[in-house]
Amino acid sequence: MAMEMPQSVYALRLKNGTEMSGNSYGTVCVIGLGYIGLPTAAVLASKGISVVGVDIDPEIVAKISRGEIHIVEPDLDAVTAIVVANGRLRASLKPEPADAFVIAVPTPVRDGKADMAYVGAAAASIAPFLKRGDLIVLESTSPPGTTADLTRRLTEMRPDLRFPTENDTAPDINVAYCPERVMPGRVLVELVENDRVIGGMSAQCSARAEELYRSFCKGGILLTNAPTAEMCKLAENSFRDVGIAFANELSMVCDKLGINVWDLIRLANHHPRVNILQPGPGVGGHCIAVDPWFIVSAAPDEAILIRTAREVNDSKPGHVLAQIRAAVAEVKKSHSSPTVLLLGLAFKPDVDDLRESPAVHIAESAASWHDCNVIVSEPHITQLPPMLRKNSNIRLATNVDEAIELAQIVVMLVNHRSYNAIAADNLKGKLVIDTRGVWS
Numbered sequence: 001m002a003m004e005m006p007q008s009v010y011a012l013r014l015k016n017g018t019e020m021s022g023n024s025y026g027t028v029c030v031i032g033l034g035y036i037g038l039p040t041a042a043v044l045a046s047k048g049i050s051v052v053g054v055d056i057d058p059e060i061v062a063k064i065s066r067g068e069i070h071i072v073e074p075d076l077d078a079v080t081a082i083v084v085a086n087g088r089l090r091a092s093l094k095p096e097p098a099d100a101f102v103i104a105v106p107t108p109v110r111d112g113k114a115d116m117a118y119v120g121a122a123a124a125s126i127a128p129f130l131k132r133g134d135l136i137v138l139e140s141t142s143p144p145g146t147t148a149d150l151t152r153r154l155t156e157m158r159p160d161l162r163f164p165t166e167n168d169t170a171p172d173i174n175v176a177y178c179p180e181r182v183m184p185g186r187v188l189v190e191l192v193e194n195d196r197v198i199g200g201m202s203a204q205c206s207a208r209a210e211e212l213y214r215s216f217c218k219g220g221i222l223l224t225n226a227p228t229a230e231m232c233k234l235a236e237n238s239f240r241d242v243g244i245a246f247a248n249e250l251s252m253v254c255d256k257l258g259i260n261v262w263d264l265i266r267l268a269n270h271h272p273r274v275n276i277l278q279p280g281p282g283v284g285g286h287c288i289a290v291d292p293w294f295i296v297s298a299a300p301d302e303a304i305l306i307r308t309a310r311e312v313n314d315s316k317p318g319h320v321l322a323q324i325r326a327a328v329a330e331v332k333k334s335h336s337s338p339t340v341l342l343l344g345l346a347f348k349p350d351v352d353d354l355r356e357s358p359a360v361h362i363a364e365s366a367a368s369w370h371d372c373n374v375i376v377s378e379p380h381i382t383q384l385p386p387m388l389r390k391n392s393n394i395r396l397a398t399n400v401d402e403a404i405e406l407a408q409i410v411v412m413l414v415n416h417r418s419y420n421a422i423a424a425d426n427l428k429g430k431l432v433i434d435t436r437g438v439w440s
Helices: 037-046 058-065 076-085 117-129 146-157 187-193 203-213 226-257 261-268 291-298 304-331 358-367 400-406 417-421
Strands: 027-031 050-054 089-092 100-103 135-138 174-177 196-200 221-225 339-343 373-377 394-396 409-412 431-434
Touching: 027 037, 027 117, 037 050, 037 076, 037 089, 037 187, 058 076, 058 089, 076 089, 076 187, 100 117, 117 146, 135 146, 135 203, 146 174, 146 226, 174 203, 174 226, 196 203, 196 226, 203 221, 221 226, 226 261, 226 291, 226 304, 291 304, 304 339, 304 358, 304 409, 304 431, 339 358, 339 400, 358 373, 358 394, 373 400
Parallel strands: 027 050, 027 100, 050 089, 100 135, 135 174, 196 221, 339 373, 339 409, 373 394, 409 431
Antiparallel strands: 174 196
16 A cells, blocks of 8 residues: 655655656765754655665664654654655665765754864765765854865865865855754754755855755745855854743743743733743753854854853753752651652653753753652653663653652643643642743
């Protein structure tokens, strides 16, 4: 029986498993099969392009080769199963010759600066396979100048090929930067519908990259130069970080003054030119919690507001921990060994992504106190992450209602939809700390 696409992914419905894209790229090699690389590889393959997905993790490669996925993302499992079954997507531990190479590897922050080691390793891995006419697109979030640096590295690795400069109208290899702009939980839809910014190392590079993205992107494609495209991604996430910082700082002020911040925000947002965001326990994920530091490191004397917003958001988990600490002290007056239930570990609702999650930091810190028992609930994982498994004072709940019954303190950290079923009666007699405004 032929597999059918889920109706919710209307832009990716496949006829006999693929749609022909009509572009000149017969084969694309995607380096990195994580939260961005795998969906991008699957979408490209769904358009009739032969895709080789590369990852250094043998378990990930084996799983994708079976038509399975290793992340939680709506409808990605169905798309991946189809394109693997029809041979359009193959997973590999090493790159192969292709017409285009898309680099989607991590760029973590270490000591406030971008660690570009993964990008460098990806460049070295594809260098032997490059030939005249190939396209290289960097999607990894990067500081301004990274695409130019990548081009210089490849020039040194392959002196037999001519790489682009600003005035080179016909390089052998085309290089461009195109940042992802998707939201976890809507990746497949937004890969297709969102506008994309492409910054080429030359006009020809931009045009060649545009052709690739036109194979699946229905949104607008905006062309610029590489450093502007790099900065655009950082600016977008820094703008959001500043807005969240205002909400988080407001929540801490309101806590001190005894004001319900959720009521305050609701009332203030009735002003026609005010739209205060919702506070939380901090900011996590691979973008907003990381990208602003790239700007700060590039221009430390000028990025005053951006740095301050990052510091405010980084301080919020400490504020929540202080609330939990106070609740533990209160319960210990009548209970020698309080149990704290933390609801949610992901960085945002309804995903399994724990990267930079403030909830994980809160759980790790609370478990280290050893004067309370810590239970965590996270419906999208089956085992605790490594940094939590090492502590015997914390365990993962298998049933949230049973965990609530055991706890004297309940902390809402991530408002997953599944928690909507928690009955208010179950919380009676417990100290509740609601960082998401679910019960406030």
